[in-house]
Amino acid sequence: MGNNGRMAFGKLVLLRHGQSEWNASNQFTGWVDVDLTPQGREEAVRGGQLLAEAGVLPDVLYTSLLRRAITTANIALDAADRHWIPVVRDWRLNERHYGKLQGLNKAEIKEEFGDEQFMLWRRSYDTPPPEIAADDKYSQVGEARYADLDEVPLTECLLDVVKRFIPYYEAEILPLLTAGKTVLVAAHGNSLRALVKHLDGISDEAISELNIPTGIPLVYEFSESGEVANPGGTYLDPEAAAAGAAAVANQGGK
Numbered sequence: 266m267g268n269n270g271r272m273a274f275g276k277l278v279l280l281r282h283g284q285s286e287w288n289a290s291n292q293f294t295g296w297v298d299v300d301l302t303p304q305g306r307e308e309a310v311r312g313g314q315l316l317a318e319a320g321v322l323p324d325v326l327y328t329s330l331l332r333r334a335i336t337t338a339n340i341a342l343d344a345a346d347r348h349w350i351p352v353v354r355d356w357r358l359n360e361r362h363y364g365k366l367q368g369l370n371k372a373e374i375k376e377e378f379g380d381e382q383f384m385l386w387r388r389s390y391d392t393p394p395p396e397i398a399a400d401d402k403y404s405q406v407g408e409a410r411y412a413d414l415d416e417v418p419l420t421e422c423l424l425d426v427v428k429r430f431i432p433y434y435e436a437e438i439l440p441l442l443t444a445g446k447t448v449l450v451a452a453h454g455n456s457l458r459a460l461v462k463h464l465d466g467i468s469d470e471a472i473s474e475l476n477i478p479t480g481i482p483l484v485y486e487f488s489e490s491g492e493v494a495n496p497g498g499t500y501l502d503p504e505a506a507a508a509g510a511a512a513v514a515n516q517g518g519k
């Protein structure tokens with residue numbers, strides 16, 4: 266039973282972090298732990314207000330290990346008066362590791378390597394960018410938060426994210442949804458693309474066209490048997506979501 270006594274089915278709420286410092290400066294980010302901008306914090310407040318207005322009240326929060334997702338969730342849940350719910354954090358929700366591109370400017374990379382190579386690195390399903398050197402200042406090798414990993418990635422393609430995130434989702438999150446819980450997943454553009462690909466059965470080719478806007482909750486409703494009841498999900502602010510997704514698609518321009 267849900268909060269108001271009706272039969273409740275599970276809800277999965279996907280929230281990409283608000284604008285980060287490197288979204289604003291147009292740099293490839295991946296696993297680099299950059300903070301939100303003031304605009305990103307405002308987006309997070311708005312995201313929380315949208316949840317409260319829609320009566321979508323998370324019972325549990327899952328985040329990546331990265332500050333921009335953690336802080337977005339904290340701010341949004343505070344705005345929705347749900348700051349007290351339990352939290353699980355896991356590296357499997359992290360952004361796709363962007364390899365050697367981490368820290369580099371998107372417009373400059375596009376200029377230097379051309380549109381096709383740029384889009385291949387950004388959006389192809391199975392072509393990872395070149396590996397970052399383990400001792401590069403933007404490598405995560407040796408960071409305490411990844412001490413439990415057998416190997417810290419040096420690059421990843423979207424397929425690698427699917428392989429690490431979807432089994433985790435199925436084992437840890439899906440059972441909560443079939444039990445009727447509302448689960449907030451605060452994560453990243455490409456880790457959420459991996460999950461949406463799975464939820465909506467999007468092909469390896471078609472997923473390249475899908476972009477996730479920052480800060481706008483995307484809600485999937487589940488049946489008791491674990492099927493998605495609203496394919497494609499429902500953005501709580503569809504107009505802002507469409508504009509935000511178009512802006513992500515066009516990144517790399519000056």
Ligand SMILES: O=C(O)[C@@H](CO)OP(=O)(O)O
Nearest residue numbers: 292293294295360387454
């Ligand atoms: O830089 C990144 O890590 C991601 C998300 O910001 O960028 P893109 O949309 O280009 O994959």
